[in-house]
Amino acid sequence: MDQIGHMPASDTASAQSPAHTPRGDGRDKTAWRSGAALAALGVAAGALALAARPGIRGAGRMPPDFAPAEKTLAWASPAVLGTSPLRRFYAGTNIEHAVTVEDLRAMAHRRLPGFVLEYLEAGGEDEAALARNIAALAEWRFLHRSLVDVSHRDASTVLFGRKTTIPVIVAPTGLNELFWPHSDLRLAEAAAEIGIPFAQSTMSNDGMDRVARVPGLRYWWQLYVFGPPGVRETLIERARNAGCEALIVTVDAQIYGNREWHKRTTAGPKSLSWSSKFDALMHPRWFARGILTHGMPRFENVIEFVPKDRRGFFDSAHWIRSQMDRKLSWDTIARIRERWPRKLVIKGLLNVEDIARAAEIGADAVAISNHGGRQLDWAVAPLDLLPAARQAVGDRIAIFVDGGFRRGTDVIKALALGADAVLAGRAVLYGVAAAGKDGAKRALDILREEILRDLGLLGVRSIAELNPRLLVYSDHAKRGPRSLA
Numbered sequence: 207m208d209q210i211g212h213m214p215a216s217d218t219a220s221a222q223s224p225a226h227t228p229r230g231d232g233r234d235k236t237a238w239r240s241g242a243a244l245a246a247l248g249v250a251a252g253a254l255a256l257a258a259r260p261g262i263r264g265a266g267r268m269p270p271d272f273a274p275a276e277k278t279l280a281w282a283s284p285a286v287l288g289t290s291p292l293r294r295f296y297a298g299t300n301i302e303h304a305v306t307v308e309d310l311r312a313m314a315h316r317r318l319p320g321f322v323l324e325y326l327e328a329g330g331e332d333e334a335a336l337a338r339n340i341a342a343l344a345e346w347r348f349l350h351r352s353l354v355d356v357s358h359r360d361a362s363t364v365l366f367g368r369k370t371t372i373p374v375i376v377a378p379t380g381l382n383e384l385f386w387p388h389s390d391l392r393l394a395e396a397a398a399e400i401g402i403p404f405a406q407s408t409m410s411n412d413g414m415d416r417v418a419r420v421p422g423l424r425y426w427w428q429l430y431v432f433g434p435p436g437v438r439e440t441l442i443e444r445a446r447n448a449g450c451e452a453l454i455v456t457v458d459a460q461i462y463g464n465r466e467w468h469k470r471t472t473a474g475p476k477s478l479s480w481s482s483k484f485d486a487l488m489h490p491r492w493f494a495r496g497i498l499t500h501g502m503p504r505f506e507n508v509i510e511f512v513p514k515d516r517r518g519f520f521d522s523a524h525w526i527r528s529q530m531d532r533k534l535s536w537d538t539i540a541r542i543r544e545r546w547p548r549k550l551v552i553k554g555l556l557n558v559e560d561i562a563r564a565a566e567i568g569a570d571a572v573a574i575s576n577h578g579g580r581q582l583d584w585a586v587a588p589l590d591l592l593p594a595a596r597q598a599v600g601d602r603i604a605i606f607v608d609g610g611f612r613r614g615t616d617v618i619k620a621l622a623l624g625a626d627a628v629l630a631g632r633a634v635l636y637g638v639a640a641a642g643k644d645g646a647k648r649a650l651d652i653l654r655e656e657i658l659r660d661l662g663l664l665g666v667r668s669i670a671e672l673n674p675r676l677l678v679y680s681d682h683a684k685r686g687p688r689s690l691a
């Protein structure tokens with residue numbers, strides 16, 4: 207699950223019963239305003255705290271994560287692995303000048319305070335799974351076709367019987383309000399404008415009804431199973447009433463991943479460290495537009511299930527995490543299948559046997575995922591598993607894949623290896639964090655432009671023409687032409 211805070215004290219904490227209260231975030235808002243006054247009096251103390259803060263610059267996390275804030279983006283593309291000349295990404299604020307998703311990432315890095323940035327970027331433990339997502343993409347090289355008429359190209363595809371303009375789905379991500387006010391709505395609007403589905407997380411901050419009503423949106427809801435069965439049943443019922451097309455049940459986060467870099471920015475389960483608070487205040491573009499104006503975010507769609515005295519932002523995240531159903535099993539999925547009449551997607555599978563079982567129990571799709579490298583470290587990249595997964599289920603169900611997709615070529619590789627679509631997580635979050643809806647839309651526009659261009663360069667006119675013979679594992683490429691025959 208993607209929330210802020212530390213591991214719950216006990217794995218066996220029992221579920222508490224749901225209760226209703228009106229909105230209660232005024233206290234958080236006031237706290238932040240008085241924090242601002244405190245900061246005005248204590249700039250010097252803030253500077254000292256910043257200098258001393260652990261885990262950000264001092265402890266030496268390597269670029270690219272903090273290089274952008276210092277405007278020295280002198281790192282090479284991960285796919286090129288250091289062999290290209292050193293370059294800088296775009297350093298301004300005009301979204302039209304962002305020509306790659308990495309530009310948007312750099313913009314987001316400059317705008318966001320350290321604790322939000324760590325929440326966005328961090329992977330589990332040594333971040334080996336996070337790194338593998340990028341490296342796995344870099345292992346595949348293209349064998350383009352030549353002398354093909356590519357004057358007309360089409361990047362659209364059909365998902366669950368309906369056309370999407372590109373084979374991309376906006377992935378469910380929690381706490382989006384930290385990046386930009388009403389980010390869930392802004393992401394949904396961008397997805398609707400481009401013509402692709404948007405999946406809203408259980409841990410989102412905008413109300414389900416408002417998001418589902420975004421004009422033209424293909425609305426999907428992501429379910430975390432927590433608390434007593436009544437919680438999931440209520441959420442499923444609401445998703446159904448909201449006109450949700452597909453329910454994504456995420457099954458890889460019943461135990462929260464160990465995101466150490468992010469943990470370093472908090473001072474326990476209920477609040478940020480002082481240095482993180484000062485750092486937040488020193489990011490006025492983020493602070494003034496967000497927390498100062500709107501108060502602390504809250505989990506609009508599930509806050510009613512949280513006890514009244516645990517509804518502060520950090521505390522409620524911690525509480526919900528402690529209520530995750532650690533007994534979640536195939537039986538639960540079967541019960542969800544009985545209740546949910548529309549498309550059902552199981553997200554977070556990373557084993558071929560489980561993927562085959564998902565097809566057997568009547569899921570409509572799986573999302574092969576390591577949760578963006580945020581859960582079990584040293585997990586394989588979903589892309590590594592993709593060809594075997596496709597072989598296991600044939601055409602019985604759709605396969606979505608995610609983890610590290612930032613380029614049109616990345617998306618094309620996954621489609622050629624058997625995926626029906628790619629879930630885009632951070633790629634669109636960089637956009638929304640850089641410039642709200644315009645930024646999210648820019649990220650998706652960049653992906654669309656790249657996919658269309660790259661299809662042409664590959665000598666392919668449509669998504670349907672993509673196949674594994676257009677790719678070679680780079681080991682073979684290194685071994686020379688005989689292994690390519």
Ligand SMILES: Cc1cc2nc3c(=O)[nH]c(=O)nc-3n(C[C@H](O)[C@H](O)[C@H](O)COP(=O)(O)O)c2cc1C
Pocket residue numbers: 207208325326327339377378379380407408409428456553575576577578579608609610611629630631632633635
């Ligand atoms: C900030 C952040 C929050 C996330 N929150 C959720 C969530 O609430 N539910 C979920 O199923 N997955 C969540 N994920 C995982 C994404 O759905 C997706 O699997 C992952 O981001 C894909 O990797 P990528 O970010 O490299 O594209 C989150 C990922 C990020 C980066």
